[in-house]
Each structure stands twice: as structure tokens, then as C-alpha cells.
Amino acid sequence: MPAYNTIAFHADRCDGCGKCMIACAQAKSASDSPRRARLEVLADDAGRFELTMCRQCADPECVQSCPAAALAKNAATGVIEWDHDKCIDCLLCTVGCSFAGIALDEAAGHVVKCDQCGGDPACVRACKPGALEYLTMARIYDEAGSLEDLFVQGLSACQGCNTELIMRHTLRRVGPDTVVAAPPGCVPGMGAVGYNGLTGTKVPVFHPLLTNTAPMLAGLKRVYKRKGRQVTALALAGDGGAADVGFQSLSGAAERGEEILFLVIDNEGYMNTGMQRSSCTPYGAWTTTTPVGRESHGKSQDAKNLPLLMVGHRCAYVATASTAFMADFYLKLDRALQASKTGFAYLHVYSPCTTGWRFPSKKNIEVARKAVESNFVLLWEYTPAAGLRLTRSVDDPVPLSEYLVALGKYRHLTPEQVAHLEQHIAENVAAIKRHALAEAAAPPASTRPGISSAGALQGPPASQA
Amino acid sequence: MEQTHYLIAGASHAALAAMHAIRLVDADGSLTVIGRDRELPYSPTLLPYVVSGRTDPQRAFLRDHEYFTRARAAYRCGHALVRIDPANRVAELDDGSRLRFDKLLLATGARPVIPPIPGLDAVPYHVLRTLEDALRLRAQLPQTRRAIVLGAGLVGMHAAENLSKGGARVTIVEQQQQVLPGYFDAQAARIIARAFERADVTIRTGARALAIEAAAGGVTLRLADGSAVSGDLLLISAGVTPVIDFLADTPIQCDRGVVVDATMQTSVERIWAAGDVAQAASFYGAHPVLNGILPNAVEQGRIAGMAMAGDRALEGFRGAVPLNTYSYYGQHAVSVGSGAAPPGAEVVESSDAESARYLKIILDEGRLHGIFAINTPIDPGVMWQMVRRRLDLSAVRDRFLAQPRTMGRLLMSSLLR
Ligand SMILES: Cc1cc2nc3c(=O)[nH]c(=O)nc-3n(C[C@H](O)[C@H](O)[C@H](O)COP(=O)(O)OP(=O)(O)OC[C@H]3O[C@@H](n4cnc5c(N)ncnc54)[C@H](O)[C@@H]3O)c2cc1C
Numbered sequence: 001m002p003a004y005n006t007i008a009f010h011a012d013r014c015d016g017c018g019k020c021m022i023a024c025a026q027a028k029s030a031s032d033s034p035r036r037a038r039l040e041v042l043a044d045d046a047g048r049f050e051l052t053m054c055r056q057c058a059d060p061e062c063v064q065s066c067p068a069a070a071l072a073k074n075a076a077t078g079v080i081e082w083d084h085d086k087c088i089d090c091l092l093c094t095v096g097c098s099f100a101g102i103a104l105d106e107a108a109g110h111v112v113k114c115d116q117c118g119g120d121p122a123c124v125r126a127c128k129p130g131a132l133e134y135l136t137m138a139r140i141y142d143e144a145g146s147l148e149d150l151f152v153q154g155l156s157a158c159q160g161c162n163t164e165l166i167m168r169h170t171l172r173r174v175g176p177d178t179v180v181a182a183p184p185g186c187v188p189g190m191g192a193v194g195y196n197g198l199t200g201t202k203v204p205v206f207h208p209l210l211t212n213t214a215p216m217l218a219g220l221k222r223v224y225k226r227k228g229r230q231v232t233a234l235a236l237a238g239d240g241g242a243a244d245v246g247f248q249s250l251s252g253a254a255e256r257g258e259e260i261l262f263l264v265i266d267n268e269g270y271m272n273t274g275m276q277r278s279s280c281t282p283y284g285a286w287t288t289t290t291p292v293g294r295e296s297h298g299k300s301q302d303a304k305n306l307p308l309l310m311v312g313h314r315c316a317y318v319a320t321a322s323t324a325f326m327a328d329f330y331l332k333l334d335r336a337l338q339a340s341k342t343g344f345a346y347l348h349v350y351s352p353c354t355t356g357w358r359f360p361s362k363k364n365i366e367v368a369r370k371a372v373e374s375n376f377v378l379l380w381e382y383t384p385a386a387g388l389r390l391t392r393s394v395d396d397p398v399p400l401s402e403y404l405v406a407l408g409k410y411r412h413l414t415p416e417q418v419a420h421l422e423q424h425i426a427e428n429v430a431a432i433k434r435h436a437l438a439e440a441a442a443p444p445a446s447t448r449p450g451i452s453s454a455g456a457l458q459g460p461p462a463s464q465a
Numbered sequence: 466m467e468q469t470h471y472l473i474a475g476a477s478h479a480a481l482a483a484m485h486a487i488r489l490v491d492a493d494g495s496l497t498v499i500g501r502d503r504e505l506p507y508s509p510t511l512l513p514y515v516v517s518g519r520t521d522p523q524r525a526f527l528r529d530h531e532y533f534t535r536a537r538a539a540y541r542c543g544h545a546l547v548r549i550d551p552a553n554r555v556a557e558l559d560d561g562s563r564l565r566f567d568k569l570l571l572a573t574g575a576r577p578v579i580p581p582i583p584g585l586d587a588v589p590y591h592v593l594r595t596l597e598d599a600l601r602l603r604a605q606l607p608q609t610r611r612a613i614v615l616g617a618g619l620v621g622m623h624a625a626e627n628l629s630k631g632g633a634r635v636t637i638v639e640q641q642q643q644v645l646p647g648y649f650d651a652q653a654a655r656i657i658a659r660a661f662e663r664a665d666v667t668i669r670t671g672a673r674a675l676a677i678e679a680a681a682g683g684v685t686l687r688l689a690d691g692s693a694v695s696g697d698l699l700l701i702s703a704g705v706t707p708v709i710d711f712l713a714d715t716p717i718q719c720d721r722g723v724v725v726d727a728t729m730q731t732s733v734e735r736i737w738a739a740g741d742v743a744q745a746a747s748f749y750g751a752h753p754v755l756n757g758i759l760p761n762a763v764e765q766g767r768i769a770g771m772a773m774a775g776d777r778a779l780e781g782f783r784g785a786v787p788l789n790t791y792s793y794y795g796q797h798a799v800s801v802g803s804g805a806a807p808p809g810a811e812v813v814e815s816s817d818a819e820s821a822r823y824l825k826i827i828l829d830e831g832r833l834h835g836i837f838a839i840n841t842p843i844d845p846g847v848m849w850q851m852v853r854r855r856l857d858l859s860a861v862r863d864r865f866l867a868q869p870r871t872m873g874r875l876l877m878s879s880l881l882r
Contacts, residue, residue, distance in 0.1 A: 042875045045864075050878035059489070061846075064482055064763045067508030069525050086525060088514045091790035091797065091845070095760045099881060100844035100874050109795055 003138035004078025007114070007121055009051040013396070014131035016043055023126035027117060029108065036107060038114045039123055040100075049131075054101030054114040056080055062113075065096030078138075079116050087111070130393055137327045144330065147172045150202045157190040160361025162351040162368065163265050164190060165323050167236050170263060171201070173333050178232040179220055180205040183213040183246065185238030187265065189272040192236070210241040214253035217260050225259070232340060233260040239280035240270045243306045254313040254344045261340035263347045264306065271356040279304040282376075283424060284417040286409040287356070297412060302424050307348040308431065311382050316343025319381035319391075322350045324369035328391055332381055339383070350377045358408025367406050374403040375425050378432050388435035400425065468565045469497040469539070471773060472556055474546040475572030476500030477508060478759055479740025479766035481527060483570050486770025488536050494774070496538040497566075499558065501573075503543040504596055505529060509574070510759055512599040513620075516606065517627035522596055546573065546711050551733045568735050568773045571712075571723055572766060575705035575741035575757055580615075584677035588684045590699040593624055605698055609633040613686055613696040615674065617644035619791065621702030622661075626793055628700070629666050636667040636694050638686060643670055648789045648800045649837060652816060653823050656839050660794045660821070669694065705757055707742040720744050722755050727781030729769035737773060739765035748784030748853065749803045756785035760849075783853050790845055796821060801848040802835030803827075810834055813866050826866060831859035836869060847873040856880075 020041065021034035029036035039053035056073075060080050063071045070086035071093055073079070082102075089110055093102050102113040114121075116134075124134045150171040157164040163186050171178065180201055182188045192200040193207045208216040213235050221233035242250055242264045253260065269287050270276040277287040282303045286292050290299040310318045317339035321329040329349065336345040352367040354360070359367055371377040375397040382388040400422055404410040413421075471487055473480045476498050484498060500506060505526035514520035533540040541558075548557040549569070556564045577592040579585065591602050602624075610633060614625045617639035629635045637644070643654035644661075658668050673689040683697035707722035718724045718732035722744035729737045729745065740762035747754040764782070771779040791798040806812050806827045816823040816839075823839035833851045836843060851858075851873060858865050858872075865872040 040874060042871060042878070044875050044879070045861075050875050052874045052878050059485075061763070064478070064485070064767075065760055067478075067510035067527075067759060068514070068520065069527055086520070088511060088520060089792045090510060091792060091799070092510070092759055095788050095790055095801075095845045095849060096763070097844075097846040098850045099877060100847050100870075103844055104797060104842060106797075106840075106842060 002076070002078070003141035004056065005116070005119065005134060005136050005138045006056065006078075007053065007116060007124060008133045008135050009053075010131050010133065011049045011051070012131075013129045014041060014049040014051075015129050016041060016049055017128075019126040019128070020123035020132055023122040024114075027122035028112070029105070031107075036105060037123075038112050051132075052100045054080065054097075055099055056114075056116070057101075061096035061098070062093035062102050063096075065092045067092060071102075077116070077119070080113065081115065082111065082113055084110065135327060136331075140326055140330050144169070144173050147175070148202070150176060150178075151192065152200050152202065155190040155192060155200055157186070158353075158355045158361070160354045160364045161186075161190070162323055162353070162364050163187065163267060166263075166265055166349050166351055167192065169323075169326075169329070170236070170333060171203070171234070173330065174232050174234055174261070174337055176203055177230060178203045178234050179217070179224070181208050181213050181217040181220075181233070181235045181237075182206070183208050183210050183235070183237050183241045184272070185241055185265075185270075186267065186272040187236045187238070210245045212249055213237055213241060213246055214250045214258070214260070214262060217262075218253050218256070218258035221258065221260055232337065233258075235260065235262045237262065237264050238270070238272070238278075239264055239266040239268060239306065240276075240278040243279045243304050251309075251313065254310060254315050254346065257316070257343045259340055259343060261336055261345045261347070263336075263349065265349055265351045266306070267351045267353040267356065268303070269353075269356060271353045275356040280306060283421055284410060284413050286358075286412065292412045297414070297417065298409075305428065305431075307346065308435075310346040310348075311388060311435070313344070314384050315346050315382075316340070317345040317381070317383055318348075319346075320348045320350070320377070320379055322368050322372050322377060322379060324365050324372060325379065325392065328379060332391075335381070356409070358411075359406055363406060367403075370398065370403040370406060373398045374400045375429055376400065376403050378428060380432060380436070382435075387438060388432065390432065390436050394429050394433070466555070466563055466565050468495070470494040470567045471496040471570070472564060472566035472568070473498045473570045473572060474556070475570075475574055475740070475742070476502070476506040476540070476542065477527075477572065477574055477740070478762040479572035479574070479742075479769070480570065481506060482763045482766030483572065483737075483739060483770030483773065484536070484538060486767045486776065487774040488538075489774075490771075490776045491774045493537070496536070497564065498533070498538060498540050499544050499546060500540070500542045501545040502595060502597070505540075505542070507596055508759070509594055512593050512596065513623035513627045515596065515599040516593070516602045516624065517630055518603065519627075522599070548711055549715060549736075551715055551717065551736060554735065569737070570766075570769050570773060571709075571731070571736065571738040571742055572740050572762075572769075573708040573711075573742050574762075575707050575755075577620075577701060578704045578706050579701060580674070580703045582674050582677055584679075585701075588677055588679050588699065590684075590701050592701050593620055594705070602700070606631045606633070609698040611683070611696040612636070612698040612700065613638060613684070613694055614700045614702055615686070616701065616703035617641075617646075617668070617670070618702060618704060619645070619648075619789070620705075621700070622657075622791070622793065624700055624702060625661065625666055626664075628698075629661075629664055633698065634665065634667075636669060636696065637661070638672050638674060638688070638694060639668070639670045640673050641670065644668060645791070648787065648791070648804075649798065650804055650825065652814075653798065653825070653837055653839055656816070656818070656821050656823050657791075657793060657796075657798060660796055664794060705741065707744070707755065709742060720753070724753060725765075728772040728779065729765055729782065730772060737769040739769040745782055746784045748786045749805075754785050756787065758788055760788050761785055786849060786852055788845065788849060796840055798837075798839045799843060799845045799848075800835070800837045801843075801845050802833065802852045804835050804837065806834065824869075826869060828858065828862070828866075831857050831862065833858060838869075843870045844873055847877045850877060 021037035024037035224231040339345040723738035827834040
């Protein structure tokens, strides 16, 4: 059975403006009256909001209650469809539904229900605070779930490792026609490049130096291209290699527009070799080279904003992602993959490290989520044509303390250090917003080349060398 | 002898809900559905629209053959169950074939009651329960100028409206003092009756039929008050009774219907009953009741299916709740729960004859006992849940009484988030 897209309601973000209902009434009933909408937002006495809308049940009671075969669940989309021609207006479906998801529209004289507007719900588009969200995670299960995992089983990552999750998802999506560069770090450390003459992947993989990952990969890509083979050149590098000693060659490859997909797994340090600091380690963080004691109180410099530096290279595509937001991650992976066919694509994925950051392994995704929700990590994407765009709102973050408290590496922080971090985050947010604002002042993305109205990158025709 | 693990007698709402529930947990156990009608499964509720021509029955089947194939179930239509031997678990069909079953569901529904009115057996009359009935009635419609509908229950009212829309002058004859007794009180019934009268349908309530005679080109119905009603078409819609004739000589306990427990099992192990044929616990009283409505058939069918397949998520039947959604002449009436207010209950009623709006709410110890609405939007499914969960509404009483729909939606949305 396939998974389905769904409209989610985040009551905490709802301000009760009612624009969703008006948008629905306009789209479905050519009316401005919220009474004609197929969803209803209601406030209780305490001012909390509830949503009434069809839940597109997996085992729909309305369908079983229909004597006229006028309701049926569409197996492909999951939407419960209503057939006006067959309906006899008996209203028995409204008896079957416990959620008032299908109800009589008195003005229309028949029942109405949400049909998700065929995949582009008007209510979601109208919801500025983001309380209504159209979740397309189902695509990951339905499409990516059927793809082959191109890493072997039994890699020896730490328990609860986020990096293993990232690389398995990435390679299964990027596919078998790929050559992987895995410079020193956790990726080869857990066995991805293999042991004793056997590789840990089912695709060609090699182990460059920290310093020459990008140029080696670029060279291989050029050879494949010259031979007329369509191969994706994929780097799975750590933040240390990319931001520190490998930065020069990364910068050069980006500047030359090499057609590679460079994915950086950012676990904020050299975790594989014993948790040393990197230039991506945040201010105040404990590492073995920024210890906590009488003299030292964790790292005394701020983290380098590597993805923003890559924007400075005007790469074909730059984005940040997190495994706590998989639908977003997959969308960006698709776009990066597409962009890498004609230029340099850079994807920066945050990877909380249970071992090096000191938190229970079962909390990994929660930590990843809190990092984003507190604005410690910002999710955005960039193309030269469309500029920089936040893919998740940075307004109304949760308090930073909710993120910091989860991690052993920040346990020692003084209020001054927390204030420093907060200041740094505020500057980060301001910088990204400046980029995004410059973008908003430009003509809308849909009118610019390379970006369709849905925001998807249109792949320019593959150029042949 | 042919064997089947699950045998379902009947192919309508209760039967299909049971089959669906079985297949959710047991994808492979052999399953056979037998239906007396020759067609694919259809709903009796649809039939008035077949009569009026609004519905093409060929497009309104509840399932297609492919459904049964995919579910790996045998659908045997055009066969009636005529006998069962519970001890040996053998069912006999009207073609003489015999089937051995492990588990049997009786979902044979109900058939029209033919009242013992002298002379009725000597005149032609119609009933409306099967597709055949509906097509016969439909064929008669063009020749019909004056129709008599005997009985103002749901079937009679639906049929009367559709006969009238088909061009006939219709008279409804009802023994009780109001139409739709059991679902609406007298005042609500009057509002509904008015819509019929406005459409030139004559309604004779409190009218007892004494005798029926053949008359030129039709029949004449003699009433207890001395008057008579004549027509060229007579529809008997005087209620229904469970189809249980094939249970004679079995130890399966029957009262008015097949008596079942909270899992829809009959008094005999491995045999269940659900829907119009079953007599199950009432939500409101100790005595088991018949509850011949579609939502009840679906719910009981599902419970029976879950019990038959050993589904551990099974929750027992909480008791039959009267439920009715009734659309007539573009108007809408809804009733959920019991209209019999217990002593001490709070009854809040408002109506407006002008707009034909009506609302009655009965609260018993702060809980919803019943709600009845005409042309007043409420969500019946939400109200049903509130009744059966015995939701305590004391804290929100005022708002609920003022805005039952809004409050109901709020409560259910937060409860079932
Ligand atoms: C005209 C009309 C209007 C109605 N309107 C409404 C309404 O508005 N709302 C509402 O809630 N309900 C309404 N009902 C009632 C509703 O249709 C029934 O409650 C519902 O169909 C019951 O489902 P069931 O599966 O128990 O039985 P049924 O639908 O009666 O099905 C019985 C099945 O058993 C089969 N069968 C019978 N005898 C045998 C046998 N011996 N062997 C094998 N198979 C057999 C039949 O072929 C049929 O498939 C209406 C009914 C009618 C007739």
C-alpha cells in the first residue's frame, strides 16, 4: 500500500485569521464565505485552535456508509473522491464520519469534502503562518523506498548515527550510476570505502585525501564525460575536510563549475578521529581540542558558515538540509542532483553526533529537529537565477536553551557564552534574511529562467563535452 | 463437499463490512459470499432513486467482480441459503448444493412486512426492498396516476416522494398519528409532512386500513373511519422483518431477529449475525432491539467480521443507537439518538415554521441523549460519537446548546486529534 501526501495542521502556528477557509470557498465554491469552505478552523474557550477537515482515512467509514457507491478512496492519491452524479443526497456518509470531514453544504444542496485540490491545496497556499502544511513525505516512501540501498549492510557506525542515515538516503536516491569520493572521516571510518579489498558500497568508491577530494572527483567526472558516460560524481565529505584543509580545492572546483555533487555531512568537528574541533565547530562547544577546565571553556571562535561561503561561489545549487526534515532534504537532493549535471552542486547536511556531542543515541532526530527549530541551523537554498530562499521560516524559533540543554558538549556554558551564541545566531539569521530579502525584491522566481512556478529547478539540457 | 472457512450469507452492507474486516487481518482464509439477488451487491437504500430514474442501477453497485477476485473471495450470486445444520456446520442453498463452513455470518437483512389486511392477497401490490422490486415499480410508473403508499416510515416516505416526482398523485396512509414515527417527534414530523403536502402528496395519519378491494383499474383501501382511498398502484411499506426462515429447526435463538451478543455471535458458537437480521443490545435499554438502518449494518458487520477473524482490536458493540438522515424535497432532517427523554432530562427545543427549521436537544445528566434537527446543520457522525462515548458536556453546556455543530466539531477534533 502506498503512502499518501497529507495536509497537516500545526495549531500552535495558527492565528485564526480564517484565510484558509476563504481560499477554500473561493477555490471550491466560487464564494467568499467561509461557510462554504471544506475545512473549518475553530477556537475553543481558551483560544486554542482546532481544525475540522477530511482526514482521507485509510479505512474510510464514509465510503462504507454510502449506499450509492458515490465515494471511493483513490488508491494512487489516497484522496477520498466524491462523485456528484452518483450521490443521492442521503447524507449517510455524514453519519459514518466522526470528524465532520464530509458535511452538507446547505447552499450547494449536497455534501462536500476536501479533495486536496489535486495536490496543490488552496488553504495551504493561503496560510501565511504555516499552520497548514502539505506534507509530501509520502513520495520518499513510495519512490525512494523502492530504490536499492547502495551501501552494504553492517557498516560500523556508532549507535544512532545520523551520518549513516544521510549517506544511505543520499546514495539510494542518487542511484547506481555514481562514483563516490569519501575522504577521511566518519563515512570511510564506518567502512564505506571497505576493508580487505572489499568495498562498502555497491558503486565505485574511492578514498581521496582530505585536501584533494574535489579535484580528484572532478577529474574522474571529466574522464567519464569524455567517454560519453552519464555518471554522477558524488562527494560524501565531512565538515573538517571541506571547511579546513580541503577548502582550497573545494573552492577551486566550485569556481570552475565542475559538474559534481558535493555533499558535506556537518557533525561540527573531526568526530571520527577523536572529536577534535573544526572550523565548523560552534562557539563554546566542548571538543577534545577545546576542552573545558580552568583556562579553556570550549571553543572560543564562532563556526565558519561554509554553505554561505559556497553561495559566494555562485554555484549552480547550494542548500542546507537536516534529517529532521526529510521531505525538504529529498527535494533539495533532487535539485542538487539535477544541478550537478551542468554545474557545481553543494549540499550541506547537519548531522548531530551522538558520540561526539554527548547525547543519548535515541535522541538524534530530536536534536536535529531542535537545532532547526531554534534557528541554530537554518534551512535554505540558493540558485544563481533565483537567489537565496529560506525553505523554513526563521520567525518564532523555540528558545535556544531547548536545543543546548539536550547536548553534553554545551553543559558547561555560562550565561555569557549562551548570550554570545544567541548573538551569533541573530547575526546569522540577519545575514540570511538579507540575502533572501534581496531575492524578494527581485522579480518573482516563476518569471526567471531555470525555476518553474512550483519552485522546481528545470534542468537545462545536458551539455556534452 | 465444498468447504469454506468463512461463509457470509447476504451481500449487502453488513456482509461487505464483515468481509472487509476479515480481510484486514486474514488475507488468505477461504471466504465465500452468497447473495440471493442475481446482481452485484447493491444497497436497498438506493432503490427509491432507481424508481425515480435518478440512479442508474448498473452504475451503483457497491462492489465489482474485480473486488472479490482481488480479495480472493468467491461471490456466488443468485443463491439463497435455505437451511443450515449447525452441528455439522453445513449450509444448504436453494439449488441443493451444500457447503461446509468453519464460521458463518448471517447477514440476510430484512424483508417487507405484509400486514394482514383482508383482501390484500387478492390484489396486485408492490413492495420495495430488492432491485427487482424497484425495476418493477419503475416500469409501472408511466401508467400510474394515483398511488397509495401504505406506511409512512422511511421506505414509504422515500417512495412517496419519488412516485410523486414521477408524476403520480400520491396518498400516504399511516396508522400512527404522525409520519416517520420512531425517528422524529410529532412537531418535527409535521414540518416534514408539510413539505409533502406542498408537493400535493396527501397524508392520512391515524388511518387504519380495514380492507382492500379490487376496483376498476386498481384498488380501493377502506379505512376505519369509514372513508376510502383509491389508486391504480399500491405500495406496501409497513415496516420490515428479519429474514430468518432458514433458521427453523435450529437451536439458534431468535426473538424478532437473531439474538446476538456484543460480538454479534448467536447463541450457537461459530455463527454470527449482523445488520437488519440481528437483534442486538440497545444503547438505551436492557432489551435487545432490531435497528434496521444502514450505519447499524456497517457497524455490526465490522464487529462480526473482526470477531470471526479473531481481530484483537475488537471492541464489543456498545448498543444500537437510532440514527437517521433524511433528505426530502431538497430539505434535510437528521436524528441521532433516542427521542424518549428519561425522567429529569433536559429538553431544549426550538422551531420556526416559516423557515421549516427545527432543533431539539435532549441532555441526560449532562450527556447527549438525542438530537433532532431539520434544516439546521449538525454533523450526525460527530453527534453519534458524543452519544456513544457518553461525553460529559456539563462544562460546555451553554455553548453546546447554542451552537451544537461548532461545539461538536471542537470536541471531536480535540479528542481525535
Ligand atoms: C427503500 C429503502 C430506503 C432506505 N433508506 C434508508 C436510509 O435512508 N437510511 C438508513 O440508514 N437505512 C435505510 N434503509 C435501510 C437499509 O437499507 C438497511 O438497514 C440496510 O440495507 C441493511 O443492510 P443489511 O446488510 O443488514 O441487509 P440488506 O441490505 O437487506 O441485505 C441483505 C442481503 O442478504 C441477501 N439475502 C437475503 N436472504 C438471503 C438468503 N436466504 N440467502 C442468501 N442471501 C440472502 C440479500 O440478497 C442481500 O444481499 C432503507 C431501506 C429501504 C428498503
